[in-house]
Amino acid sequence: MAHPDLNLLITLDVLLAEGNVTKAAKRLRLSPSAMSRALARLREATGDPLLVRAGRGLVPTPRALELREQVGQIVEAAEAALRPVEALDLKRLNRSFTLRSSDGFVENFGPQLIAKAALEAPGVRLHFLPKPDKDSAGLRDGSVDLETGVVSGTGGPEIRAQALFQDRFVGVVRHGHPLTMDEITPERYAEGQHILVSRRGLDRGPMDDALDALGLKRNIATSVGGFSAALALAKASDLIASVPERQTGNLRTGFVSFRLPFEMPQLTVSLLWHPRQDADPAHRWLRGIVRKVCDVRPPPISRP
Template identity: 55%
Template sequence: MAHPDLNLLVTLDALLDTGSVTAAARRLGLSASAMSRALARLREVTGDPLLVRAGRGLVPTPRALELRQEVSSLVQRANAALSPSPDVDLSTVERTFTIRASEGFAEGFGGAIVARAAREAPSVRLRFLPKAERESSALRDATVDLEVGLVRATPAPELRTALLFRDHFVGVVSPQNPMSQKPLTLEDYLAAQHVLVSRSGSGHAPVDGALAAQGHARKAGATAGGFGAALGLARGTNLAATVPERFTDALRHDLIAFPLPFEVDPIPVALVWHPRMDTDPCHCWLRSLMRDICG
């Protein structure tokens, strides 16, 4: 069976509402002859005359009267479906957002984000997951709504990103470490034993690249899979850890931080999402909230 021409619903709605071929044509920006042809098609499709001559005007048939409310409702719903999303009332939204982030983000920023979200949207729930690896399938399949992390490479090309802030590396040692007792020189830094951070186990990081450009290298005393683990090792040993300052602020309150005695490019911390969420009102609200708090 051939698919019906759904444009005829709009035409029928205008004809039944105005009861006039001329007025319906004017409403839809058509000529009177085009509207007459459309009425002929409607009569053919429905098997009913729909509007018949009565004096100088047209009157609806019983079938047209039956269709009038249903057709009007269908057209209104179609218009609503194809219009921009209305403003959302956050006080009535019930929704859970899953945010995947590298360690330290929930500890450093999660409290402020949850508190503000609770004030503005009391029934919205935020679920924080650890970021175990660099892959974007969870954003594509909607198991993760937003991702936050240290961006050192271009994400998948179909994803959207927004900068939250630029972080800087600092050195960190325990209060018992002799390095905590004096201003640190490059020679002191190179002489120390370090915790290298690498998910892959290679131990290479932007810090090592900056040192290599000057012909230097760190001495590896241990390798950790994340910054939290690196801080834990530094806390219980004389090893030095080099970590992002803001990203680990809540994790190193009992440790001594010091500026690095050499230049390292700042690292962008970005918010990442799938483009299908670009215009979702609640998703837009959450992205804006996180940028305000983290920026």
């Protein structure tokens, strides 16, 4: 088509989201016959059937699946461009936000974040979800507003990321643990009974890679899926937990924390969101208070 009808993009976006001509027609306030005609025009424009019959329903073609996210982003950008900007009144803001975070983040930063949000915007509610994996599908489909975590290549190229803070692993044991009775060397650390933390059920962690370079191997006694569980075990035993310092600050109260006796790269914990939220004033405010809460630095840890 020399001059494509850009209104068809909205129709295509709804059709791909609903996967049903009747439901798409109802959403766009069109008759089913008008929607069928629009689908015929889309098929002609793209040279692809887009939606094909499968039993009593319709399923998208491979070409439709390729177009789904691209078309959705174009429509969202167009809607954002045409939406009037309103001044944000935090005292009257009535909205819920969903944050997905790694183990330890809520326990350590959640209380301050909730308190600050309530002070500035009493009508805002924060919902926290666990983050068992790095899949950012929730950001893309809108069910999650913000995520925190270490950026990897699995989040998708369109996901926005902004560094919040640098973190590092520290060792944690109960008071009176034999490890603290003398200098903590790489050899003494490796010889202890360790708790492996792995959300994906792996048999080694970053500490093991660092010890490999020294020709040492940790004695792993058990494994858990999160840092909170690791600290609970360490509190009631002679097991050694190795956890991120910043994200477990509150959880480590009552423990002996020590710097690991070998070099390990720091972690960059970032704030993640979908670009559809870039220009939203309320979302910008939320990102701002998360950054402020995470900007408070803990006191340094020295070797006991």
